[in-house]
Amino acid sequence: MSTESACPLTARDYKSELKPVWCPGCGDFSVLMAITKAMADVGRRPEEIAVISGIGCSSRVPAYTNCYGFHGVHGRALPLATGLKLSRPDLLVIAAGGDGDGYSIGGNHFLHACRRNVDLTYIVMDNQVYGMTKGQPSPTTPPEWDSALVPGGTGLRPFHPLVIALAAGANFVARSFSGDPANTAQMIVEAIRHPGFSLLEILSPCVTFRPEERDWAKQVHPAAVDETSDRARAARRVLTDDGFNTGILFRGDRAPYQPSVNLEVVSSVDFETEFQP
Amino acid sequence: MTITDRATLLAHAYAIESEAAERYEELASQMHTSNNHEVGDLFSKLAEIEAKHAAELSLEHGAANVTLAATDYSWGSLESPEVIPFGDVHHLMSPRQALTQALAAERRARDFYEHHAANIPEGDLRTLATEFAAEEAEHVRMVQAWLSRLDSSNDEEREDMDQPMPL
Ligand SMILES: Cc1ncc(C[n+]2csc(CCOP(=O)(O)OP(=O)(O)O)c2C)c(N)n1
Ligand code: SF4
Numbered sequence: 467m468s469t470e471s472a473c474p475l476t477a478r479d480y481k482s483e484l485k486p487v488w489c490p491g492c493g494d495f496s497v498l499m500a501i502t503k504a505m506a507d508v509g510r511r512p513e514e515i516a517v518i519s520g521i522g523c524s525s526r527v528p529a530y531t532n533c534y535g536f537h538g539v540h541g542r543a544l545p546l547a548t549g550l551k552l553s554r555p556d557l558l559v560i561a562a563g564g565d566g567d568g569y570s571i572g573g574n575h576f577l578h579a580c581r582r583n584v585d586l587t588y589i590v591m592d593n594q595v596y597g598m599t600k601g602q603p604s605p606t607t608p609p610e611w612d613s614a615l616v617p618g619g620t621g622l623r624p625f626h627p628l629v630i631a632l633a634a635g636a637n638f639v640a641r642s643f644s645g646d647p648a649n650t651a652q653m654i655v656e657a658i659r660h661p662g663f664s665l666l667e668i669l670s671p672c673v674t675f676r677p678e679e680r681d682w683a684k685q686v687h688p689a690a691v692d693e694t695s696d697r698a699r700a701a702r703r704v705l706t707d708d709g710f711n712t713g714i715l716f717r718g719d720r721a722p723y724q725p726s727v728n729l730e731v732v733s734s735v736d737f738e739t740e741f742q743p
Numbered sequence: 744m745t746i747t748d749r750a751t752l753l754a755h756a757y758a759i760e761s762e763a764a765e766r767y768e769e770l771a772s773q774m775h776t777s778n779n780h781e782v783g784d785l786f787s788k789l790a791e792i793e794a795k796h797a798a799e800l801s802l803e804h805g806a807a808n809v810t811l812a813a814t815d816y817s818w819g820s821l822e823s824p825e826v827i828p829f830g831d832v833h834h835l836m837s838p839r840q841a842l843t844q845a846l847a848a849e850r851r852a853r854d855f856y857e858h859h860a861a862n863i864p865e866g867d868l869r870t871l872a873t874e875f876a877a878e879e880a881e882h883v884r885m886v887q888a889w890l891s892r893l894d895s896s897n898d899e900e901r902e903d904m905d906q907p908m909p910l
Pocket of ligand 1: 521524525565567571604
């Protein structure tokens with residue numbers, strides 16, 4: 467038996483004092499729990515980690531951890547995280563947010579983050595809706611989803627984040643479900659440990675604007691096939707799956723992008739003088 | 744995993760009670776934030792009961808002083824058995840739904856101790872595990888009694904007054 471002193475960091479060490487204001491039942495609670503558990507398992511101290519987000523319910527995650535954090539501009543989690551990682555490669559940088567933030571307004575940044583393959587972990591809490599702004603459809607919303615704001619549904623083909631990430635060059639691609647926090651935590655650990663750009667898509671129900679997503683617990687299932695390092699094979703698999711397969715899909719071997727030049731450190735005072743009239 | 748010593752049993756017992764208290768408090772606060780005060784009050788009451796239980800364990804057995812590494816707890820998940828998973832509640836839930844979840848949580852705790860008691864050889868340790876199982880069985884009966892006192896006005900999920908207006 468080991469005692470707490472032999473076990474230096476626990477999930478609790480990464481939680482801030484702030485209480486989440488998410489709706490009770492929101493999948494993001496369990497994702498937060500999985501993130502803090504994964505941080506403890508990885509063993510980096512809170513001050514060695516930065517959590518970067520855009521805007522949305524899910525993008526509130528940085529405030530609920532006591533790591534360094536930046537709650538940025540809508541859709542801009544990835545450029546912020548990329549800049550930070552390039553200038554501070556010693557930090558563990560995690561970007562987090564929703565499907566609206568990442569695939570809609572941030573869609574272009576998503577493509578190029580995959581392409582650049584900087585050593586980041588990107589956690590997307592996909593609830594197939596804009597939760598924060600009260601239920602507009604997002605790029606991953608099914609075409610037939612009928613609601614007061616989209617009577618009859620959008621009729622639009624959903625965006626397929628995992629295939630797009632593979633095509634654009636992401637080095638690690640996985641899917642999990644918020645209702646399974648233990649496996650989600652394990653996948654976050656794997657995503658962090660794998661070099662390069664890692665995408666973890668977490669199905670995380672919005673119980674308020676998509677109450678039917680409470681049934682996801684009955685629909686998700688572990689993928690019947692093992693992970694692959696063959697990008698084309700992974701893309702074929704995920705194109706034909708039902709969207710509820712969970713597990714690690716792809717682990718590539720692209721070398722992460724990290725410029726070898728030493729970036730000159732400019733103090734914030736110097737930087738501000740550039741903007742003086 | 745079989746529990747073979749008193750410190751390990753106490754560490755499990757304290758984690759079960761204190762984590763249940765903490766989760767009930769979190770759920771109560773979430774429900775109050777969402778204006779579901781009836782369910783919020785129920786969860787607060789349950790939080791108090793679990794916190795009292797944790798304090799008793801600490802006072803009678805010094806249980807608060809024994810903790811294990813996260814991986815050494817015998818539940819195979821991130822959460823101890825008496826905790827209601829975050830995803831099993833929702834902001835519109837009725838008192839009956841909330842107590843049904845609480846009942847399931849108490850039963851999981853009772854089953855946990857019963858399972859371990861059955862696997863511990865005769866002796867003081869088994870007696871202690873059996874005592875813990877009996878306490879959880881008492882909580883099961885308490886929640887069942889609360890449920891039986893609810894009238895049908897407590898069955899309906901609340902109406903969501905905050906949905907977008909139809910176009
Ligand atoms: C530039 C800009 N455009 C629009 C918004 C409004 N807005 C805030 S959050 C959001 C969408 C959030 O959806 P998602 O990222 O899926 O997160 P969720 O709330 O569902 O977790 C939008 C459109 C904004 N804050 N800034
Ligand atoms: S609106 Fe949806 S996504 Fe936002 S906190 Fe509520 S349940 Fe979660």
